[in-house]
Amino acid sequence: MTLSQNWLQIPLFLILILISSATNQLAAAEETLGTVRFTAGKSALENEPVSVELPETGFTAEQVFLIETADAERTAIPAQIEKQKQSADLLWWIPPGKTAAGKTRVFQIRAGSASPRQELTIKETDKAYQIMIGDRPVLSYNYKHIEPPKPLDPLYGRSAHIHPLWTPGGKIVSDEFPPDHAHQSGQFLAFTKAVFEGRPTNFWEIKSKKGRVRFKNLVTKQTGPVYADLIVTQEHVDLTGESETPALLETWSIRVWNQPVKDPDFWMYDITSDLRCATESPLKLPEYHYGGMAIRGGRGWTKENCAFLNSNGKTRANGNHDRARWCDISGRSDPSAPWSGFTILTSPDNFRFPEPVRIHPSMPYMVFTPCPLGDWEIDPGKPHISQYRFLVHDGPALARTDAIWQQYANPPKASIQLTAP
Template sequence: MKPTLLLAAFLTVPAFAADIQVEKQGSVLHFTTGGKAICDYQMEAGDVPEGVAPVFKHGAHLHPVYSPSGKLVTGNHPEDHRWHRGIWLAWTKTEFGDSHPDFWNQGKGDGKNKSGDQILAEVRFDKLEKSWGGADVGGFISQHLYLDHSHSPDQKVLNETWNVEVSQKDLDGKPANIIDLTSTQTCATDKALKLPTYHYGGLGVRGNQAWNPVDSVTMLTSEGHDRKSGDSTKGKWVHIGGQVDGAPTGMVILIHPSNFRFPQPLRLNPKNPQLCIAPSQDGDWSIEPGKPYISKYRILVFDGAPDPKWIDAQWQNYAK
């Protein structure tokens, strides 16, 4: 073999990476490439759809999120759970001093359409530190507040920083939109946030409304479980998907091995296209003053059916 050919044989052709543009419009950051949407970050609480109670206004989440071909993969304000919001982080069953703020079910109550009279606890966008676009990656750094409204004045419970990077790349022959999300939560007071055993709360994902019928959504975990067998199991990754405009598409959430209680417990909702990575399933724990709680996830959005071998390879790359 000639030296030039020998050298070429050992060269690795870099994966394609797209230019990422970011535009701020009001309280939304839009991430696009080549004029095609990748995802939005909703900062302050956005408007609710017609007919939805204003108590369900919410922000501090990602929605809409799209595949490389432009297919929508997330849902927001669904009829069965108006408080579900694209991709978000929140705790459900908690203890904070003498109160029990529920940051997940924002606006939920016993009234008509499950709406309450007021928000008793919430995750609220606080400020945008910075945002950027670039030749290979865009992103933002922002601050959220976990607020308990059951006391007067409102009580700050947690401060949270989101560090998010957005890109589009060819990964081993498959185009993917990539969202790297790192959440850092710290106590806002000298009191811990106690998190009793519970089956959900943590990273939440709501799928496209088209997947709402029970038989229209598919889920798959790193351990080979489907939607029915995978609930309350653990995994390194979890996929949710279904048909959009007549073709399969979806997203997989890769769980970083540094995360608390990795491989992390999973809640795969049996009634709607929603899942949660829920560390509280494994027993009581708490977020303590002076000890930041850091969680890292990589969300790959792609067209086509899930290939477990391809996903495993992407998880290995992320884990390293």
């Protein structure tokens, strides 16, 4: 029986239903739900995220995509909706390509979904949550207690840190249990000189047996076409009392951005740290020269094969405790190897912004720290929130880092206009 004969066997009313359904689906795909527009700030924007507050729409995170009005090819641009409990939902997208300073771009909102160039996934291993873009890993957050290699003291074992950190080219730019300072594992947040319930404690130097930071639980993890979110809770545990007592509970929100290019110059992710007292006792933090959001550079990075550069143009030689908007550490395992590195951008909303950056005189590590500027404390009922953006790159420090910081600190102004029902 031929295809035309098959159609002859289908009742006419069913054919009409099928045609009507196909027509409705096509109309839905072409239907414009509204428009969004944004204007770049004083510096150019290039494959960086933009958001706009959504009014009450009923859209879910998978229901919309964008098309740029100036795009003759009508290329579908992935979009993702962030549901927020205490404020308006946000529509996120990454405008492809470069947006010149001061330029306005306009996009139509369409019903449906658009596949990203590469898929974001969160893979759970036996010890870590590993976030990947396509088939390439970006970072691993270690939730299991990792034992140090012999002959290091088992006391150095830890969880609640990010390692490895990979560049898009596959270079690892972090280290774990480095022999000279085994407590500096990957990327972590901890305070050194602290006082809890009248007792001196130390969450940074694990071997002191005074304190440590450890993973508590997974809050949530989700992936979408624009970003992946991993939210975890960590405990800053005091060990100086009669029993182990969490002094702080910390929530890390780790968000990895999916740039719309196959081979980006860098991976980009954000961390928001929300620190709260775990008891009715404050954590007092006397003035000290380090303690905060830290990174230990790659294995084999020596003083001769490692370089620092901050937003003020300062280096290892003159940049210690300089108050900078961003700081980069780059290195290579030997003089013939290519450079790769890691940049921390700090938010203007952070306590004591711009925070001093501790740059070690010989080792490959740095930490954004408010502690050198005087005594402070975290009080019950008053969360201490800090935010950072991270760029993990191949090659030396990125030439456009300051422009990226400008967009992070002063996001482009965006507006939305929905089509009347």
